[in-house]
Amino acid sequence: MSRVSRTSEHGATIACLWQEHLDAPFPARLRGAEPGGIDIVLLDATVAGCVSARQNKGGCLDAERNRILRDCVADLDQVLASTTEAEELRYFRRLRRLAALASDSGPRSTN
Template sequence: MSRAEQLQNASRLWEEHLRAVFPAGLRGVEPAGIDMVLLDASVAGCVSTWLNNAGSLDPARSRILQAGIEDLDRVLLEITEAQELRYFQRLRQLAVLVSAASRAATREGF
């Protein structure tokens, strides 16, 4: 996938995520000991930064994003409600896309 396609796909997913309402049933809930609101905010902050910096993340945000993916992997095993699952699956898809694209850009010297 080209850099332009990565940006386009991430932008589309990001717009979907921004339009989605945070699942009310997960406010103040900590499956696997993970605060869902904080998880959403930290991953979203990294994605927003990546999109605003034309596909670039600094090392600290890359680590935050990777930790977010690991946390998403844990909580997705515990979410059973369909809307909640869709919301966090999309967030994980977005995080994985941004993380992979950011690593590729770093290797290519962007």
């Protein structure tokens, strides 16, 4: 598979996950929850902001947002370790995958 095909496929996967995330309601039971001291609503909003910026810049992610997303992946690993409800697991697994893919995507912007 060519690099262009992999890049296109990568971008399409992120776009699909992003739309799924936008369509999914935040797990109501977790509003205001802070497992392990992690503010879950803020974590969700941080990932969303970074991914939104990436999508609006044609798939480019600046170095700072890339670092932020990598930190979010680590926080999401902690959240997932303490999550047991199926819908919540699905929500945060998708968010983690989205953050991981977006932080490891194509060309980086320096802006």
